[in-house]
Amino acid sequence: xxxxxxxxxxxxxxxxxxxxxxxxxxxxxxxxxxxxxxxxxxxxxxxxxxxxxxxxxxxxxxxxxxxxxxxxxxxxxxxxxxxxxxxxxxxxxxxxxxxxxxxxxxxxxxxxxxxxxxxxxxxxxxxxxxxxxxxxxxxxxxxxxxxxxxxxxxxxxxxxxxxxxxxxxxxxxxxxxxxxxxxxxxxxxxxxxxxxxxxxxxxxxxxxxxxxxxxxxxxxxxxxxxxxxxxxxxxxxxxxxxxxxxxxxxxxxxxxxxxxxxxxxxxxxxxxxxxxxxxxxxxxxxxxxxxxxxxxxxxxxxxxxxxxxxxxxxxxxxxxxxxxxxxxxxxxxxxxxxxxxxxxxxxxxxxxxxxxxxxxxxxxxxxxxxxxxxxxxxx
Amino acid sequence: xxxxxxxxxxxxxxxxxxxxxxxxxxxxxxxxxxxxxxxxxxxxxxxxxxxxxxxxxxxxxxxxxxxxxxxxxxxxxxxxxxxxxxxxxxxxxxxxxxxxxxxxxxxxxxxxxxxxxxxxxxxxxxxxxxxxxxxxxxxxxxxxxxxxxxxxxxxxxxxxxxxxxxxxxxxxxxxxxxxxxxxxxxxxxxxxxxxxxxxxxxxxxxxxxxxxxxxxxxxxxxxxxxxxxxxxxxxxxxxxxxxxxxxxxxxxxxxxxxxxxxxxxxxxxxxxxxxxxxxxxxxxxxxxxxxx
Numbered sequence: 001x002x003x004x005x006x007x008x009x010x011x012x013x014x015x016x017x018x019x020x021x022x023x024x025x026x027x028x029x030x031x032x033x034x035x036x037x038x039x040x041x042x043x044x045x046x047x048x049x050x051x052x053x054x055x056x057x058x059x060x061x062x063x064x065x066x067x068x069x070x071x072x073x074x075x076x077x078x079x080x081x082x083x084x085x086x087x088x089x090x091x092x093x094x095x096x097x098x099x100x101x102x103x104x105x106x107x108x109x110x111x112x113x114x115x116x117x118x119x120x121x122x123x124x125x126x127x128x129x130x131x132x133x134x135x136x137x138x139x140x141x142x143x144x145x146x147x148x149x150x151x152x153x154x155x156x157x158x159x160x161x162x163x164x165x166x167x168x169x170x171x172x173x174x175x176x177x178x179x180x181x182x183x184x185x186x187x188x189x190x191x192x193x194x195x196x197x198x199x200x201x202x203x204x205x206x207x208x209x210x211x212x213x214x215x216x217x218x219x220x221x222x223x224x225x226x227x228x229x230x231x232x233x234x235x236x237x238x239x240x241x242x243x244x245x246x247x248x249x250x251x252x253x254x255x256x257x258x259x260x261x262x263x264x265x266x267x268x269x270x271x272x273x274x275x276x277x278x279x280x281x282x283x284x285x286x287x288x289x290x291x292x293x294x295x296x297x298x299x300x301x302x303x304x305x306x307x308x309x310x311x312x313x314x315x316x317x318x319x320x321x322x323x324x325x326x327x328x329x330x331x332x333x334x335x336x337x338x339x340x341x342x343x344x345x346x347x348x349x350x351x352x353x354x355x356x357x358x359x360x361x362x363x364x365x366x367x368x369x370x371x372x373x374x375x376x377x378x379x
Numbered sequence: 380x381x382x383x384x385x386x387x388x389x390x391x392x393x394x395x396x397x398x399x400x401x402x403x404x405x406x407x408x409x410x411x412x413x414x415x416x417x418x419x420x421x422x423x424x425x426x427x428x429x430x431x432x433x434x435x436x437x438x439x440x441x442x443x444x445x446x447x448x449x450x451x452x453x454x455x456x457x458x459x460x461x462x463x464x465x466x467x468x469x470x471x472x473x474x475x476x477x478x479x480x481x482x483x484x485x486x487x488x489x490x491x492x493x494x495x496x497x498x499x500x501x502x503x504x505x506x507x508x509x510x511x512x513x514x515x516x517x518x519x520x521x522x523x524x525x526x527x528x529x530x531x532x533x534x535x536x537x538x539x540x541x542x543x544x545x546x547x548x549x550x551x552x553x554x555x556x557x558x559x560x561x562x563x564x565x566x567x568x569x570x571x572x573x574x575x576x577x578x579x580x581x582x583x584x585x586x587x588x589x590x591x592x593x594x595x596x597x598x599x600x601x602x603x604x605x606x607x608x609x610x611x612x613x614x615x616x617x618x619x620x621x622x623x624x625x626x627x628x629x630x631x632x633x634x635x636x637x638x639x640x641x642x643x644x645x646x647x648x649x650x651x652x653x654x655x656x657x658x659x660x661x662x663x664x665x666x667x668x669x670x671x
Contacts, residue, residue, distance in 0.1 A: 092402050254671065334647075
């Protein structure tokens with residue numbers, strides 16, 4: 001928190017949403033649908049999940065009535081911002097074939113749809129967006145569709161004040177309070193009667209938008225209360241993951257018998273990769289119309305849990321579920337570090353919550369620590 | 380990681396957009412086709428926009444058949460000559476099936492070239508051993524042609540080639556020319572042959588002890604099925620070739636060719652950008668793990 005720290009009331013937050021809308025953003029925020037918190041277009045505070053909290057545990061997700069008026073009183077929703085900035089299905093190009101010519105049409109410009117303002121992005125999910133920037137924008141080649149969408153995006157982050165049973169952002173050093181990468185960051189205060197939001201400004205653009213709404217300068221007391229609720233939230237993580245030497249632990253346990261144990265429970269359903277905010281693997285699909293004249297090529301989400309994922313002529317490299325779970329967790333907690341300099345897990349806990357078998361990345365990593373290791377298993 | 384918080388995503392996105400779309404292919408026209416064996420065809424392609432494709436020996440392209448799909452295929456042509464893009468393709472699936480069936484005049488779409496090269500020139504002043512099995516000769520051919528363009532700069536050069544049957548031997552005329560006129564020791568073996576076959580029968584690894592090279596001063600380029608490459612690397616190590624001087628070309632599922640789709644990962648490696656050509660020094664710990 002800096003001297004720039006401001007405070008918004010409920011009317012001020014509504015004014016912020018309005019101001020973003022007037023600037024041409026499609027404002028996306030948390031809403032309640034089908035018994036879960038999901039991101040959707042919003043225009044009013046009434047769209048937000050007022051007084052709704054959540055209960056999360058392995059293979060368990062329930063909304064609950066908080067008995068208060070909190071607008072952001074829940075933890076990680078069913079999906080992160082990933083489907084907004086990196087949709088599960090993206091048209092790459094179209095082609096048209098006539099008797100003597102094939103035309104390939106680029107379908108990138110203008111950027112698909114109006115720019116997005118994301119309201120209520122949690123610290124874990126914000127960190128995942130920054131990882132996607134690194135992976136999809138800053139390497140050999142970039143995903144131009146992601147680039148177009150991301151270039152124009154506006155992020156209003158929210159500090160988590162009530163983490164869930166599957167949260168472990170503190171272990172992964174990604175939360176619960178956003179530490180940059182946002183335009184504005186809110187900390188919701190409601191416990192002491194006056195419902196208000198302490199606002200940290202991250203960018204000039206954030207400051208410009210905030211100047212259009214009635215924000216007052218935060219008092220020392222506001223700042224102190226905000227820091228206290230975040231500190232308290234840090235102490236209420238439902239899970240923990242010991243990260244010391246994790247890369248070597250995973251690499252050394254490549255032949256651990258524990259993979260068979262996980263495989264006996266894992267359905268290879270791909271839920272974990274679909275809800276993961278950092279998973280970025282994709283495939284491509286070709287679609288033709290009935291005339292055979294027009295074809296489209298789409299980029300779609302894919303998962304290392306599917307058998308086809310590693311298929312080369314003659315068979316799949318990873319035929320067993322054992323090897324696919326090993327690939328997933330080793331990528332998240334080890335290989336990612338070699339590739340990108342950080343863990344590929346932000347501690348949001350979604351893979352634990354949404355696994356139908358309740359497989360828990362923190363438990364499986366801990367189990368590997370307990371697995372006796374033969375010297376021959378070192379790699 | 381350098382502070383993610385301080386990075387400028389708008390700037391990175393602008394750069395990314397300016398660099399262009401690596402997923403957008405260029406149309407190429409099939410100029411000539413040649414049936415090499417019963418299941419293998421060489422396509423010669425010319426860019427519709429007329430701009431030739433420069434590549435390094437060992438690199439691949441993503442080759443797309445209209446409405447069917449796209450696969451990574453190594454370039455089999457001559458990197459020292461600017462001309463038609465050449466791909467030698469074995470029919471092993473729906474996309475490669477559509478590619479080998481492409482008649483002259485067909486428009487295909489091409490992205491690339493992608494990946495690392497053989498860097499055969501590192502072998503100048505020393506010996507070079509090429510070892511290959513099956514269609515693996517196609518990705519090695521550009522390196523052989525690159526070497527032959529400067530044959531005098533290399534000492535002993537050998538090509539060990541294993542095919543399934545005599546009918547599956549690729550580039551037969553060229554093999555004879557390389558052996559008879561250009562000073563390459565060419566040893567061919569087949570898995571099985573008819574009674575009329577006078578050549579060798581057996582694994583390509585069995586040829587390794589038969590050839591002369593100076594292990595400390597040899598670059599070995601190996602391309603074939605993974606199990607064959609492992610066996611060859613082990614045999615070469617056994618003769619004293621350093622692991623860093625043994626280069627293998629890895630094959631994995633690839634959907635993008637530029638490190639985005641994630642399919643080709645081998646632990647920390649993206650085979651499409653870190654490879655496909657990698658040293659055995661780098662690969663040895665990864666190749667010894669089943670289903671990694």
